[in-house]
Amino acid sequence: MEKKHVSRAEEEANDKAIKQVANMLQRPDQLDKVEQCKRRVARKKASVEARLKAAVQSQLDGVKTGLSQMTEALNEVREIKENMISVDEMYSNCGALSDKMRDIKDISAQHRQLAAAMENLKHLFGVPEEVAKARDLMKDDKLLLAHKSLTDLETSRDDLLSEQYKLENHSEADIKQLQTYFKEAENLSDELGQVLRKSLSKTITLVRKDSSSLVTALRIVEREHRTDMKMLEQEKFSGFLPPGRPKRWREKTMETLKQAVEDRVESDFYDTREADKMWLVRHLEILRKNVLEDLRVVKFLCVPCFPPAYNIFQQYAHWYHLALASHVAKLIKEGLEGNEIISLLTWLNHYTGRDLMGHFELGLDTNRLPPLLDDNVSEELMHSYFTTTKQNMLSWTQKSLQQDAADWRREASEPETDVDGYYRTSLPVILFQMIQQTIQVAETISDTLKKRVFQVCIEEMNKFVRSYAEAITSYKDEHFQNREFPPFYPLYMVAAVNNCEAFTRFAVNLQLAMEKGMKGGIDSSEIELLQMDQDDSEIDGNPFLEGENVDPLLQFRHEMDNVAQAACGFLLDEVFMDLQPHCASLFQKAWLNDRSGVDTICVTVEDYYTDYVHLRPKYLDWIMREAEKRVIVEYLRAILGRRMKLNNASERLQAGEKLLQEQQMLSSLFNKLSPSSVRSACEALIPIAEVIKLQDKSMMSLELSGLVSKYHDASAEQMQALLAIRGDFSASEGRELADELMSGGRDSYHDQDNDQEVRLFADVEYTVPTGFFKLG
16 A cells, blocks of 8 residues: 555656656757756755655654653653552551540640730730720720720630630630630720710710711721621631620610610700699600701711611611600600690691601601500590599598598597507508509509509609698697697607608508509508518618609608608607706806706606607607707807806816716717717717816817817807806907817818718707708
């Protein structure tokens, strides 16, 4: 086959050569150039052969190279095969190495843990400094920098805890130790959160003045929110969640903003009905303006500051709707009268109109807003019910009080006592049974009405306090006109005082029953048990004794306690009417050698004490402290009234010693009758006695400074009077010494017992009050 192809090629070459020769020798003159043509053809042939040889040689070299590479590849494949066989043999022998590598794995984990510690070493050693630095930044309102410091601390803590958590046998003790070490970081986080929430609670005000502060707070909140999401996502894979995560600052921010809205709605202090008949109209108009203005601020100023995910304008509109609904319910609960109901319904009808929620600038879809209050005619019935309830309460309380006051004047019997021997009357039980029955009737209508009626009852009881006080005062005045009548005046006055405490106890328990949703009421036996079981400290420790403008229940308890103290004052007035002639004889010349005055005082106080022991402990302690104070004030009035002048050192010494003896007698008496941990008023006579009997006049300044340091109400004029009775100080000397003493300032005499300071000298300046309080 190959020969055939070769012979064909030769034939084609011969044919081509013949044609080429024929072309070159077409004319006779071309025969002369035959040799030249032969040479040209020979050169071309040589060139072609040279190129052919080069191509063939190149192909041969490539084939040789390929063969050599194939040989090397074959050798390498054989070598790899042998190595693979060796590797298989090695792997077959590695089965037992995993147990031997366990220690190395633990060392490797420890190494990672130590590496993390090394990376966070700066923060580990600088936790206190970083915390202090962050707090300083917070004080300077550099919240972003403070948050960066907090983030660095938390990152270091989380890295270390994560490495601990990765250990198969991680130590809980180590984890707790790390958490304890970074405890201040958690506290710092809480503090920063509080600062942010405080700032966010003033969003409406803040965005008007400095929106950058609001944006800063929101940036920090969003950073923490993203960190929460990141940590929760990592927990799905690693099972580790850092302590304190998720912080939920975004959710807390929303709660803070909502609470701020509620506080904003409740912040308007409106006038009472008595002060302004149009109080509700004014209040609702103020609410409308405030809500509309706040929503406009949110729409145009807050929306650009808040992330879109907050949907802040819609949220604020929703919050204001809820807050207004709550506030309207509160107004109705407090009780409204005819025109006020109309004013409220009118305001509710315009709530979704263009003057408030339907304002064109807000762009709210008011159709999606539920009504603030169901339009129900039952509101008019409730109003009628309120009116009737108030009238009935007024009638019941007045009739019950008149009956009780008539019982005070009975000549046949003493007041009844409870199981502990304390005098009482049935008035508190009767009144609170009436209240309980009224609330039970309201409960059959609705729980909401029940709560409203409860408030009405407490308000009526606040009015009753004044009537009760007037009845007690009238009872006292009647007795002082003829002290033989009523015959059991002290005992019934004691019962009236104890009733005050019963009133407050029943009010507290009634409120507890309301809060617990108690049904069926409290019968008289249960009320009596509540009275007996209740501890005195519950009333003593309550804040109703301080401040005004509190809720009606606390106001009731506060005023009733004032009535009790005033009644105790009336009891003491009678004691000191008996003691008046004996007090007038104090610090007279005859007094120096006569002890009948103090003996009579002690016997009289002790005699009246037999009636006072039927007082409840709280008021017994008070009346005995007040009795002691009044006795000492009488002594001070006698001493400072300059009833006698001591002419020599002997008389001064005798008067001082006499005063000390009577001080000991009085102190012993009152400590026996009513032990107390507070400073005794009797102690005031000790420094006065020392001043009177002092022999060295040069030491007088020291003695007087000691007196003034304990009794800050002592005046310069009183110190002059005290020096005057000694008889050895001129008026100018006394005035100079007193002025010098007072010019030093009271602060220099402030002592550690100032919280128990007893005011005595101020009462000497005036007539001892007959004991009543300011009502209203």
